[in-house]
Amino acid sequence: MRTRPLKVALLGCGVVGSEVARIMTTHADDLAARIGAPVELAGVAVRRPSKVREGIDPALVTTDATALVKRGDIDVVVEVIGGIEPARTLITTAFEHGASVVSANKALLAQDGAALHAAAGQHGKDLYYEAAVAGAIPLIRPLRESLAGDKVNRVLGIVNGTTNFILDKMDSTGAGYQEALDEATALGYAEADPTADVEGFDAAAKAAILAGIAFHTRVRLDDVYREGMTEVTAADFRSATEMGCTIKLLAICERARDGASVTARVHPAMIPLSHPLASVRGAYNAVFVESDAAGQLMFYGPGAGGSPTASAVLGDLVAVCRNRLNGTTGPGESAYADLTVSSMGEVVTRYHISLDVADKPGVLAQVATVFAEHGVSIDTVRQQGKDGEASLVVVTHRASDASLTGTVEALRKLDTVRGVASIMRVEGE
Amino acid sequence: MRTRPLKVALLGCGVVGSEVARIMTTHADDLAARIGAPVELAGVAVRRPSKVREGIDPALVTTDATALVKRGDIDVVVEVIGGIEPARTLITTAFEHGASVVSANKALLAQDGAALHAAAGQHGKDLYYEAAVAGAIPLIRPLRESLAGDKVNRVLGIVNGTTNFILDKMDSTGAGYQEALDEATALGYAEADPTADVEGFDAAAKAAILAGIAFHTRVRLDDVYREGMTEVTAADFRSATEMGCTIKLLAICERARDGASVTARVHPAMIPLSHPLASVRGAYNAVFVESDAAGQLMFYGPGAGGSPTASAVLGDLVAVCRNRLNGTTGPGESAYADLTVSSMGEVVTRYHISLDVADKPGVLAQVATVFAEHGVSIDTVRQQGKDGEASLVVVTHRASDASLTGTVEALRKLDTVRGVASIMRVEGE
Ligand SMILES: NC(=O)c1ccc[n+]([C@@H]2O[C@H](COP(=O)([O-])OP(=O)(O)OC[C@H]3O[C@@H](n4cnc5c(N)ncnc54)[C@H](OP(=O)(O)O)[C@@H]3O)[C@@H](O)[C@H]2O)c1
Ligand SMILES: NC(=O)c1ccc[n+]([C@@H]2O[C@H](COP(=O)([O-])OP(=O)(O)OC[C@H]3O[C@@H](n4cnc5c(N)ncnc54)[C@H](OP(=O)(O)O)[C@@H]3O)[C@@H](O)[C@H]2O)c1
Numbered sequence: 001m002r003t004r005p006l007k008v009a010l011l012g013c014g015v016v017g018s019e020v021a022r023i024m025t026t027h028a029d030d031l032a033a034r035i036g037a038p039v040e041l042a043g044v045a046v047r048r049p050s051k052v053r054e055g056i057d058p059a060l061v062t063t064d065a066t067a068l069v070k071r072g073d074i075d076v077v078v079e080v081i082g083g084i085e086p087a088r089t090l091i092t093t094a095f096e097h098g099a100s101v102v103s104a105n106k107a108l109l110a111q112d113g114a115a116l117h118a119a120a121g122q123h124g125k126d127l128y129y130e131a132a133v134a135g136a137i138p139l140i141r142p143l144r145e146s147l148a149g150d151k152v153n154r155v156l157g158i159v160n161g162t163t164n165f166i167l168d169k170m171d172s173t174g175a176g177y178q179e180a181l182d183e184a185t186a187l188g189y190a191e192a193d194p195t196a197d198v199e200g201f202d203a204a205a206k207a208a209i210l211a212g213i214a215f216h217t218r219v220r221l222d223d224v225y226r227e228g229m230t231e232v233t234a235a236d237f238r239s240a241t242e243m244g245c246t247i248k249l250l251a252i253c254e255r256a257r258d259g260a261s262v263t264a265r266v267h268p269a270m271i272p273l274s275h276p277l278a279s280v281r282g283a284y285n286a287v288f289v290e291s292d293a294a295g296q297l298m299f300y301g302p303g304a305g306g307s308p309t310a311s312a313v314l315g316d317l318v319a320v321c322r323n324r325l326n327g328t329t330g331p332g333e334s335a336y337a338d339l340t341v342s343s344m345g346e347v348v349t350r351y352h353i354s355l356d357v358a359d360k361p362g363v364l365a366q367v368a369t370v371f372a373e374h375g376v377s378i379d380t381v382r383q384q385g386k387d388g389e390a391s392l393v394v395v396t397h398r399a400s401d402a403s404l405t406g407t408v409e410a411l412r413k414l415d416t417v418r419g420v421a422s423i424m425r426v427e428g429e
Numbered sequence: 430m431r432t433r434p435l436k437v438a439l440l441g442c443g444v445v446g447s448e449v450a451r452i453m454t455t456h457a458d459d460l461a462a463r464i465g466a467p468v469e470l471a472g473v474a475v476r477r478p479s480k481v482r483e484g485i486d487p488a489l490v491t492t493d494a495t496a497l498v499k500r501g502d503i504d505v506v507v508e509v510i511g512g513i514e515p516a517r518t519l520i521t522t523a524f525e526h527g528a529s530v531v532s533a534n535k536a537l538l539a540q541d542g543a544a545l546h547a548a549a550g551q552h553g554k555d556l557y558y559e560a561a562v563a564g565a566i567p568l569i570r571p572l573r574e575s576l577a578g579d580k581v582n583r584v585l586g587i588v589n590g591t592t593n594f595i596l597d598k599m600d601s602t603g604a605g606y607q608e609a610l611d612e613a614t615a616l617g618y619a620e621a622d623p624t625a626d627v628e629g630f631d632a633a634a635k636a637a638i639l640a641g642i643a644f645h646t647r648v649r650l651d652d653v654y655r656e657g658m659t660e661v662t663a664a665d666f667r668s669a670t671e672m673g674c675t676i677k678l679l680a681i682c683e684r685a686r687d688g689a690s691v692t693a694r695v696h697p698a699m700i701p702l703s704h705p706l707a708s709v710r711g712a713y714n715a716v717f718v719e720s721d722a723a724g725q726l727m728f729y730g731p732g733a734g735g736s737p738t739a740s741a742v743l744g745d746l747v748a749v750c751r752n753r754l755n756g757t758t759g760p761g762e763s764a765y766a767d768l769t770v771s772s773m774g775e776v777v778t779r780y781h782i783s784l785d786v787a788d789k790p791g792v793l794a795q796v797a798t799v800f801a802e803h804g805v806s807i808d809t810v811r812q813q814g815k816d817g818e819a820s821l822v823v824v825t826h827r828a829s830d831a832s833l834t835g836t837v838e839a840l841r842k843l844d845t846v847r848g849v850a851s852i853m854r855v856e857g858e
Contacts, residue, residue, distance in 0.1 A: 019722070023578065023579075023722055027578070027580065030580065030645075030766075031578060033645070033763075033765040033766070034577050034578075034645070034760075034763060034765075130575060136722070136723035136724060136726060137726060138567070138570075138571040138575035138576075138726070141567075141570060141571065141574060141575050142567040142570065142571065145570060145744060145747070145748055146559060146567035146570050146741065146744040147567075147740065147744055148463050148743070148744050148747035148748065149452065149456070149460060149463075149739075149740060149742070149743020149744045149745075149746055149747050150452075150740040150743060150744065151456065151459065216459075216462070216463070276708075276729065279705075279708070291740065292736075292740075293448070293452055293565070293736045293737060293739055293740035293743070294565035294730065294731070294736075294737050294740035294741070295565060295730065295731045295734075295736070295737055296730060296731070297565060297566060297567070297728075297729065297730035298727070298728075298729040298730065299726075299727075299728060299729075300705065300726065300727040300728075300729070301723065301724065301725060301726035301727065302723065302724045302725070305724075307721075307722045307723075307724070308722060308723050308724055310578075310722055311576065311578060311579040311720065311721075311722035311723035312575065312723070313578070314577070314578020314579065314722070315574060315575040315576055315577050315578045315579065316578075317578055318574070318577035318578050319574055319577065322760060326755075326757040326758075327757070328755040328756070328757045329755075331463075331751060334462075334463060336462040336463075337459075337462070
């Protein structure tokens with residue numbers, strides 16, 4: 001074993017960073033044995049230098065992250081600050097000054113992954129980010145390496161723990177969105193500003209990253225259709241139950257059936273209770289991967305939290321350190337397939353639509369005609385009426401999102417349709 | 430991209446090998462792009478040369494596997510013959526003649542993994558075998574790489590599809606073992622001689638491999654306690670149902686609570702219906718991994734079959750080819766922790782014991798005394814009696830296997846105990 005240690009600079013020492021530092025200390029001997037050389041924490045960049053940080057030598061703490069990554073003797077920079085800047089510049093500077101990088105930053109990777117990979121490649125350095133998607137769950141490495149000889153057709157997953165906690169609460173207690181969100185906030189599962197989670201931004205970043213790796217194609221954040229889960233109601237859950245389904249916020253990356261294009265999207269969807277994702281409870285994450293040869297695989301575990309996320313960061317750190325000792329780098333970005341990334345209109349799935357309609361004869365015929373005119377074939381219709389008001393619940397066969405959107409626009413124009421109460425995609429069948 | 434191809438020798442072209450060859454042909458362009466060089470099938474060794482093999486150039490087929498691995502121009506040998514010999518000698522010869530090796534051979538790896546790793550290391554070559562455990566499910570790479578910065582405490586899994594199919598049938602239909610086995614055989618889920626599966630030999634080999642990797646300690650096949658599932662009865666399933674459990678054949682690799690020793694075992698066990706492994710149906714496999722930082726992870730998918738297993742083989746092939754192009758090797762055997770591998774007697778778990786007893790006063794007191802004398806604390810007892818015969822169902826708190834064995838021996842000596850109908854461990858709580 002080499003005795004000269006590999007030097008690690010930690011950028012950020014918050015929820016994730018403090019756990020990374022802790023494990024680096026408590027598991028130092030194991031890490032050294034697994035890497036083949038000791039690893040040394042060479043510096044810790046933070047915003048508030050005077051904050052007491054248990055187990056961290058105050059002499060290592062600095063507010064000058066730039067100077068730290070420019071030191072020139074750093075082997076690996078671990079970026080757990082989050083956000084776009086200064087993280088992006090710090091990572092690029094790290095490459096320029098000879099370090100490899102491990103990051104947990106999904107927002108940055110989803111937005112600027114291509115440029116960061118290019119910078120890593122240019123300087124012959126590694127950029128690893130297992131922790132950026134689904135916390136502790138090994139997902140990027142299995143997609144990039146274990147399935148490297150296979151053809152992935154679909155990635156379907158629950159990749160945001162906060163929204164899964166809220167939806168699970170709504171499902172199990174009948175609570176509305178706000179009530180469930182309040183509970184999630186009180187228990188620390190939702191942040192004070194939950195926008196990134198409940199509006200699907202966080203899941204969309206992960207979908208972009210996953211789709212890029214799964215399909216060997218660059219998928220930009222803008223390519224990901226995004227719909228949050230703030231409009232999901234207790235009534236939607238009752239409809240789902242009637243269909244033998246539950247509702248999950250899903251990230252779905254799919255190859256079109258003709259193989260030539262791919263799509264990536266995030267939205268709430270009904271999935272059958274028999275689907276393994278339906279039983280993913282609380283803040284857990286789970287991702288289904290479907291490929292030609294392997295068939296259906298599922299990966300399940302804690303999608304966030306300081307210590308699970310640190311586990312993923314440290315796995316990457318060990319890999320990057322080993323590469324460094326071997327004088328090599330791991331697999332970089334793979335975007336050779338360069339498939340077309342289609343828009344949401346081309347996604348083909350099934351839909352569950354609730355309409356408020358006038359309770360009079362002929363309404364169903366009118367509605368059915370609109371569906372037929374747009375080429376959307378109906379699987380089942382359920383009619384419920386009382387006091388001159390009625391509701392129609394239509395479940396369609398597979399149709400393109402564009403046809404469905406056209407159908408709904410036309411339905412809204414019908415005099416007999418008072419409103420479209422909800423539209424929910426049905427997945428995982 | 431390099432244009433000179435990497436040469437692959439395929440040893441065996443049966444269920445798995447034929448799929449490996451097929452995917453190498455149909456996905457040739459993707460493999461080349463992902464590896465950075467084309468891969469060429471340079472030779473295929475089989476037993477019956479005249480058998481028609483779709484898609485395989487007959488000029489590549491040989492019965493002289495030894496000559497093939499000695500050619501000297503082979504980059505990677507894929508061993509999918511199975512069994513100990515000639516596979517073992519062929520792999521060693523391959524290393525001596527400059528090739529790296531990908532294998533799916535759990536029996537060989539469990540028995541001779543240490544020697545084969547040593548040979549690979551001596552010649553600076555790779556030995557990869559993701560397909561040897563749980564078919565398509567990425568498990569060895571996640572344990573060896575993703576969790577390389579974490580401390581694994583337990584691996585608990587369903588790693589044999591045949592036995593899971595049989596147990597699932599027994600559970601869902603109330604069938605007995607033989608009836609369920611017959612159906613598994615008729616459907617092709619069980620081989621003509623099912624011994625390796627139903628007696629737990631196959632699962633024990635996988636447990637040895639998993640424990641070795643998870644605990645960075647050499648675990649020999651002989652170290653694995655093994656109990657098959659041929660004695661599991663319909664009555665056991667009824668008892669399990671009463672306890673809110675089902676029965677699975679589990680491979681369990683555990684670190685003792687004091688951290689100093691580990692155990693590996695395979696046996697049928699009751700697990701709560703609420704445990705994610707309880708809902709693993711049919712021939713699917715699933716493995717739970719518990720570690721200090723990541724918490725609980727689960728990996729699920731098809732544990733066997735030609736094409737899923739080939740997916741895992743090809744993932745390894747891509748990795749080994751990349752290493753070769755980089756002039757490096759991946760992580761080899763890691764046995765530095767060198768923990769004590771304890772015997773079954775030191776395993777601590779709970780037990781469900783059914784006793785046939787005389788239906789007379791004082792029996793329960795007698796039985797309870799025996800448990801107490803052996804330091805096994807009772808959680809619940811249920812008594813059922815009719816016509817002078819009665820049964821006692823005892824569920825214990827956690828106790829060592831040695832104490833339980835002592836208890837059962839003493840119980841058998843009681844006049845009032847007519848027989849011990851079943852002993853089943855209770856796991857996953
Ligand atoms: N938390 C999770 O469960 C989780 C899960 C997966 C991925 N991630 C990702 O991990 C990253 C970190 O998340 P976190 O939850 O650990 O965040 P956090 O608790 O807010 O910690 C951020 C850290 O960065 C430091 N920092 C902020 N601005 C800085 C600057 N300009 N220069 C130097 N240091 C600066 C902060 O310093 P002070 O301590 O002085 O404030 C703090 O130590 C994010 O990319 C996040 O998306 C988090
Ligand atoms: N099948 C699965 O689902 C699965 C799953 C995981 C792991 N595995 C492992 O994968 C390996 C292969 O399994 P399999 O199911 O593919 O076996 P298989 O169908 O029985 O194929 C064995 C192949 O090896 C050839 N062979 C046998 N002896 C040979 C010799 N002395 N020299 C050269 N070739 C020889 C056979 O030739 P002929 O074709 O001429 O008979 C046949 O092509 C085993 O280690 C198994 O444990 C299998």
